[in-house]
Amino acid sequence: MVNEYVGRFAPSPTGLLHAGSLAAALASFIDAKAHNGRWLIRIEDVDQTRCKKEWAEGILEVLSRLEMTGDGEIIWQSRRTDRYAEVLDRLIAEKKVYGCSCSRHSIELLNRLSGSPLNHYPGTCRNGAQGPIRSWRFKTNSTAIKFVDRWAGPYSQDVEKEVGDFVVKRADGLFAYQLAVVVDDHDSGINHVVRGADLIDNTPRQIAIYEALDWPQPAYMHIPLVLNEQHEKLSKQAGARPLGDNLLDELSKAWTHLGFDPIKAQSFGDFYLKAALQWQNRFL
Numbered sequence: 677m678v679n680e681y682v683g684r685f686a687p688s689p690t691g692l693l694h695a696g697s698l699a700a701a702l703a704s705f706i707d708a709k710a711h712n713g714r715w716l717i718r719i720e721d722v723d724q725t726r727c728k729k730e731w732a733e734g735i736l737e738v739l740s741r742l743e744m745t746g747d748g749e750i751i752w753q754s755r756r757t758d759r760y761a762e763v764l765d766r767l768i769a770e771k772k773v774y775g776c777s778c779s780r781h782s783i784e785l786l787n788r789l790s791g792s793p794l795n796h797y798p799g800t801c802r803n804g805a806q807g808p809i810r811s812w813r814f815k816t817n818s819t820a821i822k823f824v825d826r827w828a829g830p831y832s833q834d835v836e837k838e839v840g841d842f843v844v845k846r847a848d849g850l851f852a853y854q855l856a857v858v859v860d861d862h863d864s865g866i867n868h869v870v871r872g873a874d875l876i877d878n879t880p881r882q883i884a885i886y887e888a889l890d891w892p893q894p895a896y897m898h899i900p901l902v903l904n905e906q907h908e909k910l911s912k913q914a915g916a917r918p919l920g921d922n923l924l925d926e927l928s929k930a931w932t933h934l935g936f937d938p939i940k941a942q943s944f945g946d947f948y949l950k951a952a953l954q955w956q957n958r959f960l
């Protein structure tokens with residue numbers, strides 16, 4: 677069918693699911709159900725230095741206990757490096773990505789001298805690497821990138837000014853999240869991305885890559901983050917509490933966190949049906 681909704685949940689296995697990632701899983705799943713669309717699961721284990729197989733298995737086990745079943749094969753980023761390399765080669769050939777010899781240390785040093793934010797890339801290698809190539813960077817331009825987030829509304833970022841030319845292949849040889857996520861979403865036909873608000877400031881970088889590749893962009897929705905008592909984002913790396921055994925209870929909490937009416941449900945199927953109706957009333 678033309679224009680069929682395709683969404684996804686794409687956890688990084690840097691720990692087990694917690695209340696924050698459950699909210700992202702639930703929102704993306706319910707948005708897909710409310711649209712009568714397909715929903716895919718992708719394990720974002722591209723950063724092998726932070727991901728563990730047992731966490732990936734733990735996440736998949738909880739999703740299966742939640743009866744959140746993907747409508748297609750599970751995609752593993754760690755198995756897709758050849759494809760990322762192919763897209764990177766295209767971007768290099770089209771001069772949209774260039775080799776960079778700067779180290780984090782040299783970038784910080786320059787920024788300290790000029791009073792710029794420490795991780796902003798000053799463009800040193802834009803017109804030619806100054807030494808052996810360490811990483812590969814996407815060439816940004818000064819046009820602000822704008823999109824309308826389905827949750828947060830209009831969003832705009834001048835990527836060149838706020839981030840600078842960003843890394844798409846890292847000095848340790850790993851492909852960066854920004855490139856992998858675009859290639860994966862595109863290859864899976866994803867046209868709706870629903871994820872946590874912590875990623876909203878990454879979205880303009882991803883849109884810049886879509887534009888460079890002349891690929892259609894998905895619609896975006898960034899849902900509010902779940903915070904801990906210190907008002908910090910829950911994160912797997914910071915040791916957020918894994919989900920408890922009563923998963924219906926955990927789902928209910930995630931649901932009301934998103935500002936919806938509490939749901940009393942006998943089963944997961946019943947919960948998702950009621951949730952999809954509320955979602956349709958609010959967004960469709």
Ligand code: GLU
Nearest residue numbers: 686687688720857871875
């Ligand atoms: N892998 C990311 C995370 O677990 C999510 C990426 C995305 O949804 O685009 O936070």
